[in-house]
Amino acid sequence: MATTKAKAAILNKLRAASSGAVDAAPVSAAPAVPTLVDPLEHFVSLLKANHAQVIQCETARLQTVVTDVLREQGATRVIAAERVLAEFPELTQVAEPLPPGTMEDWKEQLFNEVEVGITSAHCALAATGTLVLRPGADEPRSLSLVPPCHILLLREQTLYNDLTHAMVDQRWAEQMPTNMLLVSGPSKTADIQQTLAYGAHGPRTLVVIILPQ
Amino acid sequence: MHSTPTAFKAQAKAALADPVIRQNFRGAMDFLRGKRQGVFPEQAEFKALQACAETIKQQALDDLPQLLELLEQNCTRNGIQVHWAESAQEANEIIDGLIDQHDGTQVVKGKSMATEEIELNDYLGARGKDCIETDMGEYIVQLAGEHPSHIIMPAIHKNAEEIGQLFHEKVAGVDYTTDVDTLINIGRTQLRERFMAADIGITGVNFAVAETGTLCLVENEGNGRMVSTVPSVHIAVSGIEKVIASLQDTPPLLSLLTRSATGQIITTYFNMISGPRGYGEAERDGPKEVHLVLIDNGRTQAYADEQFRKTLSCIRCGACMNHCPVYTRIGGHAYGTVYPGPIGQIISPHLLGLEQTNDLPTASSLCGACEEVCPVNIPIPNLLQRLRRQSNLGREASTGIRGAGSARSGLEALVWKSWRWACCRPWAYGVVTRVVALARPLLGLVKTPWNKGRATPRPAPKTLNQLLKHRATGSNRTGGAHGNH
Known part of the structure; x- marks a missing residue:
């Protein structure tokens, strides 16, 4: 196969060139990201600066808060990830699960009808105002992407100082899921005359609801 | 319209005489420089991060053959199919073959300089396959029948009036407007249809992590996610130099990349793809197949020379062009190469040979601004001088670079x-x-x-x-x- 031949040729050229080369200096450590005095406050202010709506609320009030957001959005078709509905059964009052089957079965509905997707955050990073998403069988990748409004639920205790902390502490390198995602605001672009516009291809609106322990 | 590096001098002269080009680039470069400065308040922190990134990339290059094999092993384990291509032609054949294999008719593409480099759109177009660009800047450039003029902001040479006019002429039922929100919304509406209907999605790769077999994509718009999530086949195209050893190498590189490129402490999305749908659990969406095409296309030639090897550290942030007094004045198209500006001046000779590119290394005042802001410390001015020497070498010296000595003039000598x-x-x-x-x-x-x-x-x-x-x-x-x- 052509690609096997190409592989051998490329690797041979690289090996011929690298043999006898002096080893580079050992990797110098990255400067530590400063430990934040008030990580939550920092996290919230960065997210807001990036045009996300941030709401902190007691778990008991979650349904009311979500209902308010949905009313504000004028949303009629709302889908929550199964993972979210399992953890917060009260949300079945305001959101439905995805239809059965795979994306091929509900792609058109997702693009044309669903106005809001509700998913969970796996953890968050204070230093950059970032949410870490870990899609899976009970939370499709596209639910946080295709609907124009995305609601993300975050447990406050999963807030890390920064990306390195999170990946080391949770040992990501041992087993990466098929898809892992950092989200730091609604979709945006500055491709026209450096003018910032929100809602380029992904959600125009990102609502982050932070729940206590 | 199609500019070439051999006509560099004439193109530069034309650009200098064009007040719109001058104004568009001046404004954009001042904006990007200001943004970058705002997120590197402390030079000492930049220097420390730069030293770290330089050694990460340097070590990855030293171990490049082993890391590429490890990447292939781990990708394969994760269900990502790996392909190797020595030339642009081979890469295009592989991608075209994959599209045929799936009876693909609708191809959408996320922003990728590697696919610009191999001129994938033209290749597929000649075979009757439309490949739609979905990054807003790339979409604009494709509608206009042009090429990107900047590696991060492809349509930087156009202002809102020009884009309003373009949309009015090329998109059915669109009135002329200069309102940016309206223009972006037009692009969004047009492209959502494409995402939904597409059967093949093509993206580039920012970092390929050997340790975990993970492909990382950095973006703000969400089109990279769309392209790598919705179609049933995702093809990622990457130069062989994008491989890094471990997942822990990504945070410093990501931080330097987004801060150097657009002055953001992080982009809206950082997508880590380690396999197709359901590889591990019963997922309901995501591509059913993920392919990685690794491209050489002149990189092994640069690799063979200890000095030129440094060019392979580049993380494609574009800071060197943003700070270049020449680029700021002549813009990206004048160079006539896929990669413009200082980084383009030192990598294009490896991609195309010095015969075609021997004017490029001379288009520099050697002021050193590019080296100062480079997040991985590539000694660009030194390499430009080296290329000048190479292109003027006589028969007495032979070097590894294609077209050495091609600028030599008997009279000058x-x-x-x-x-x-x-x-x-x-x-x-x-x-x-x-x-x-x-x-x-x-x-x-x-x-x-x-x-x-x-x-x-x-x-x-x-x-x-x-x-x-x-x-x-x-x-x-x-x-x-x-x-x-």
Whole structure:
């Protein structure tokens, strides 16, 4: 196969060139990201600066808060990830699960009808105002992407100082899921005359609801 | 319209004379420089991060063959199919073959300089396959039938009026507007249809992590996610130099990339893809197949030379072009290469050979701004000087770079040779400079490239040698007079 031949040729050229080369200096450590005095406050202010709506609320009030957001959005078709509905059964009052089957079965509905997707955050990073998403069988990748409004639920205790902390502490390198995602605001672009516009291809609106322990 | 590096001088001249180009780039470069400065408040922190990134990339390059094999192993384990291509042609054939294999008819693409480099759109277009660009900037450039003028902001050469006019002409039912939100919304509406209908999605790769077999994509718009999530096949295209050893190498590189490129502490999305749908659990969406195409296309040539190997550290942030006084004035199209600006000037000779690109290394004042802001510390000015030497080498030296010696001119070489000869012989030097001083009135009449737009320099009536000799005899006389007292 052509690609096997190409592989051998490329690797041979690289090996011929690298043999006898002096080893580079050992990797110098990255400067530590400063430990934040008030990580939550920092996290919230960065997210807001990036045009996300941030709401902190007691778990008991979650349904009311979500209902308010949905009313504000004028949303009629709302889908929550199964993972979210399992953890917060009260949300079945305001959101439905995805239809059965795979994306091929509900792609058109997702693009044309669903106005809001509700998913969970796996953890968050204070230093950059970032949410870490870990899609899976009970939370499709596209639910946080295709609907124009995305609601993300975050447990406050999963807030890390920064990306390195999170990946080391949770040992990501041992087993990466098929898809892992950092989200730091609604979709945006500055491709026209450096003018910032929100809602380029992904959600125009990102609502982050932070729940206590 | 299609610019080429061989016509660099004419293209640069045309760009300099175009006030719209000048204004669009000036505005954009000032904006990006300001943004970058805002997120690197402390030079010491930048330097520390730069040192870290430089060693990460340097080590990855030292271990490149092993890391590429490890990447393939881990990707394969994760269900990502890996393909290797020595040339642009091979890469295009692989991608075209994959599309055929899936009876693909609708192809959408996320922003990828690697696919610009191999001219994938033209290749597929010639085979009757439309490949739609989905990054807003790339979409605009494709609608206009142009190429990107900047590696991060492809449509930076156009202002809102020009884009409003373009949409009005090319998109059915769109009125002329300069309102950016409206324009972006038009793009969004057009492209959502494409995402939904597409069967193949193509993206680039920012970092390929060998340790975990993970492909990382950095973006703000969400089109990279769409392209790598919705179609049933995702093809990622990457230069072989994008591989890094471990997942823990990503945070410093990501931080430097987004801060250097657009002055953001992080982009909206950082997508880590480690496999197709359901590889591990019963997922309900995501591509059913993920392919990685690894491209050489001149990179092993740069790799073979210890100095030029440094160019492979580039993380494609574009800071060097944003800070380049030449790029800021002539814009990206004048270079006639896929990668414009300082980084383009040092990598294009490897991609295309020096025959076609030997004007590029001369388009620099060697001010060093590019090296100063480079997040991985590539010594760009040194490499430009090295390329200048390479392109002027005579037959006496052969080097690994294609087209070495192609800028050599016999006349220029003779001038330098005579100059050297005269400089080593004071008597000859004296004769030559005296003749030049005597011929002074005539020199203004000689037409040289120098006096196009510049006043002709006139040699002094007396040579330095004569003046010093005169002064020496004069002072001897005074000294003697003193001694007589």
